[in-house]
Amino acid sequence: MASVLALAPSQDLGGRPRAIAAVEASDRAIGDALRAELAADDAADFSSVYRERGYRPLWFAGSQPRPEAYALVAQLKHADGDGLDPRAYGADRLAAAVAHLQGDAAVDAARTELALSRAFAHYAVDLRSPPPSAELLITDPALTRPLTARTALQRAARAPSLSQHLAQLVPMNPVYQGLRTALAAYRAENPLAPQQDVYARRLRINLARARALPPYADARFVLVDAASAQLWLYDDGKVRETMPVAVGKLSNPTPLMAGMIRYAVFNPYWNVPPDLVRDSFAPKVLQHGLGYLAAQRMEILSDWSDQASVVDPAAVDWAAVAAGRQTLRMRQLPGPGNMMGAVKLMLPNSLGVYLHDTPDKTVFNYAERTFSAGCVRLSNAMGLARRLLGGDPPAQPDGPPEQRVDLPEPIPVYIAYFTAMPHAGGIALAQDIYRRDAPLLAELDAKAPAGRIQLAQR
Numbered sequence: 541m542a543s544v545l546a547l548a549p550s551q552d553l554g555g556r557p558r559a560i561a562a563v564e565a566s567d568r569a570i571g572d573a574l575r576a577e578l579a580a581d582d583a584a585d586f587s588s589v590y591r592e593r594g595y596r597p598l599w600f601a602g603s604q605p606r607p608e609a610y611a612l613v614a615q616l617k618h619a620d621g622d623g624l625d626p627r628a629y630g631a632d633r634l635a636a637a638v639a640h641l642q643g644d645a646a647v648d649a650a651r652t653e654l655a656l657s658r659a660f661a662h663y664a665v666d667l668r669s670p671p672p673s674a675e676l677l678i679t680d681p682a683l684t685r686p687l688t689a690r691t692a693l694q695r696a697a698r699a700p701s702l703s704q705h706l707a708q709l710v711p712m713n714p715v716y717q718g719l720r721t722a723l724a725a726y727r728a729e730n731p732l733a734p735q736q737d738v739y740a741r742r743l744r745i746n747l748a749r750a751r752a753l754p755p756y757a758d759a760r761f762v763l764v765d766a767a768s769a770q771l772w773l774y775d776d777g778k779v780r781e782t783m784p785v786a787v788g789k790l791s792n793p794t795p796l797m798a799g800m801i802r803y804a805v806f807n808p809y810w811n812v813p814p815d816l817v818r819d820s821f822a823p824k825v826l827q828h829g830l831g832y833l834a835a836q837r838m839e840i841l842s843d844w845s846d847q848a849s850v851v852d853p854a855a856v857d858w859a860a861v862a863a864g865r866q867t868l869r870m871r872q873l874p875g876p877g878n879m880m881g882a883v884k885l886m887l888p889n890s891l892g893v894y895l896h897d898t899p900d901k902t903v904f905n906y907a908e909r910t911f912s913a914g915c916v917r918l919s920n921a922m923g924l925a926r927r928l929l930g931g932d933p934p935a936q937p938d939g940p941p942e943q944r945v946d947l948p949e950p951i952p953v954y955i956a957y958f959t960a961m962p963h964a965g966g967i968a969l970a971q972d973i974y975r976r977d978a979p980l981l982a983e984l985d986a987k988a989p990a991g992r993i994q995l996a997q998r
Contacts, residue, residue, distance in 0.1 A: 563602035566646070570603070571595030573650035584658055585690045589697050598697055599656045603645045605638045608702045612660055613638060615706065621724055622710060623744040624666055628987070629659040660696060661689035664709060668692075670752040671983045673976070676954060679799040679889035683952060711755040714777055715763070718962020719747045742969065745980050746960040752798070753954055762801065762924075762953040764895070764916050765961060766794045768970040769909035771895075771918065773927065781927055786898070786909040786917035793974045794914050796957060799887030800950040801895070804925050806935035806943040810872040810879040812838070813892070813913060817870050822862035830854060837877065841869040874941045882937070883925050885918075887953055895953070897921035910973060916955065 574595050578587045590596075599609040616631035626632075637652045668687045670676075678685065699705035711717070723743040727733075733740070754761055757777040764771050766787045773781035788794035812821065824832050830853050833839075840856060841848040848869065860866040872878050881897020891914070898917040903909055911917070918924060926932060928947050935943040959970045959977055972978075 566602035567596055567600070569646035570597045570600060570649045570653065573646045574653060577650050577654055584661060584693075586654070586657060586661075586693055589657075589690060589694045592694075593697055597649070597653045598693075598702070599653050600649050603641070603649055605652075606702075608706060609638055609656055611703065611706055612656060615709070616659060616663060619663065622667060622720060623723065623747040623984075624663070625987070628666070629663050630655065631659075634659055657693050658689070661692040664692035664696075665689055666751075667709060667711060668751060668755060670748050670750075671980060671987075673980050673983050674749045674752065674796070674957075676752045676796045676798040676956065677889075677891075679797055679887065679891070680952075682800050682950065683798055711751065711753070712757040713750070713753045713755060713759060714757065714774065714779075715753055715958070715962060716747065716750040716755075717757075719743055719750055719960065719967070722960075722962060722967050723747060741981060742960045742977070743967070744984065745977055746958050748980065748984060749956060749958055752796075752956060754952065760951060762895075762951060764794075764953065764955045765958045765970070766955065767957050767959050767973060768961065768968070771916070771924075773924070781924060783919045783924070784904045784909065785895075785919060786903045786911045788912050788914040789910050790973065792913050793910075794912070794916060794955060795891055795893060796955060797889065797891065797893065798952065798954045799889050801885050801887050801928060801947060801953050802950045803886050803944050803946045804929065804933065804935075805884050805886060806882065806933060806945065807874040807937070807939060807941050808878070808880040808884045808896070809874060809941055812870040812872065814867050814869075816913065817868050818861060818864055821870060822858050822868075825853075825858045826862060837873040837875060838870055839873065841871065844869055881921055883921050883933075885921070885925065885928070893955070895921070895924075908971065908973060 571590075571594065574590055574597065578590060599606055599612070613631060613635045616629045616634065617626050619626045619629065619631070634652075634655060637648075637655065641648045641652065665687050696702060696705050710720075723740065726740060726743065730737075753763070760775045762771065762773050764785060764787075769785050769787050771781075771783050771785045772779050821833075821836075821838070833853050840851040840853050842851050856868065857866060861868050872880075874880075877899055879898065881899055884894050884896035886894050893915050895916045895918055898921075901919065903911050903917065904919045928951060929945060930948055933945050935945055957974065957976055959972050961968050961970070
């Protein structure tokens with residue numbers, strides 16, 4: 541006797557609630573439309589993200605926008621709170637599209653889905669990316685590379701909670717949040733002030749720079765600010781160490797860069813930069829004789845390899861060195877007068893920039909501390925070394941040269957440039973010593989506000 545399957549009015553042939561079945565059918569229809577749209581135009585390289593999802597929409601459930609779609613549109617409309625332009629993401633057009641889907645629901649939903657994804661991805665990238673002139677040179681492969689639009693969307697699609705992912709999108713590091721809060725407070729207190737007055741511009745410029753820092757509040761990192769010549773060690777959102785530093789001269793500014801402090805070197809040599817050998821040391825040898833080198837505790841090496849041998853300075857053609865016809869490796873022996881002091885903190889990089897001690901502590905008495913050839917001189921190098929090493933270093937103060945001690949855990953260091961920085965009393969303004977504010981402001985103002993997010997027309 542044939543059995544008869546009795547279905548409740550709210551179930552389909554598979555026994556599922558009809559509402560769920562309808563949503564799944566609508567998702568499949570939108571998925572088919574998404575596949576067709578991406579096949580026709582995938583400039584952002586989103587196909588792999590949607591393929592991984594089986595072309596299920598991210599911002600829609602059935603033909604209806606998910607709450608996260610509305611939340612995204614709201615965030616985009618308030619992007620100016622992060623110094624960004626809502627028009628760059630088509631916030632108003634997206635709001636209208638989400639609210640008034642028309643025509644072929646699946647096709648229109650697919651097009652709105654892709655527009656939302658493009659807006660989200662560009663917004664996420666902009667929140668994590670300083671303008672080109674404020675970018676930090678990444679010198680260590682362990683550090684995160686610049687975010688791409690495809691990667692931004694992929695992270696959102698893989699997130700356990702899209703809603704939580706959206707809520708955590710804005711960078712939470714203390715520098716960024718301090719500047720962001722200050723900008724919001726200033727606008728609230730001065731509603732009639734021009735949108736781009738001097739103070740608001742200063743905050744906007746430095747908010748853009750802060751996008752180069754780690755986005756998470758619990759990140760542990762060293763920040764060197766060349767504008768104020770100050771260093772901070774952040775851990776779990778709090779400042780654990782701070783000190784004045786000295787940075788590059790106006791003629792030889794400290795570069796914008798990010799690396800990893802991996803080890804400390806105690807009793808270091810000072811390897812004199814070849815241009816300094818040419819421009820300073822060689823002329824003084826010609827003027828004062830070889831005794832000048834002995835007084836400075838300098839030695840000459842045959843080459844730049846680890847196997848280099850010591851060369852008799854009397855065998856050097858110092859006139860050729862001074863004229864630039866011959867390059868020379870020169871280093872200063874460790875000791876109280878060594879320009880590196882007692883320790884240097886090494887972040888391997890091709891620029892030869894690192895953090896180091898100095899025998900001349902008087903430089904830290906000046907308000908403007910631009911004295912180095914590009915490296916960062918530390919006022920309390922041993923204190924920072926002990927904190928990073930987790931205690932007193934296993935190195936002998938009067939022991940052999942170049943004693944290397946690896947950090948238990950490498951720590952990121954960001955050498956940046958801020959003319960406005962949050963602190964306990966509000967915002968501290970620094971002199972624009974390297975004249976970098978005006979070019980960055982021009983770059984921000986020149987960025988096209990519209991045109992990146994298009995809603996395709998049928």
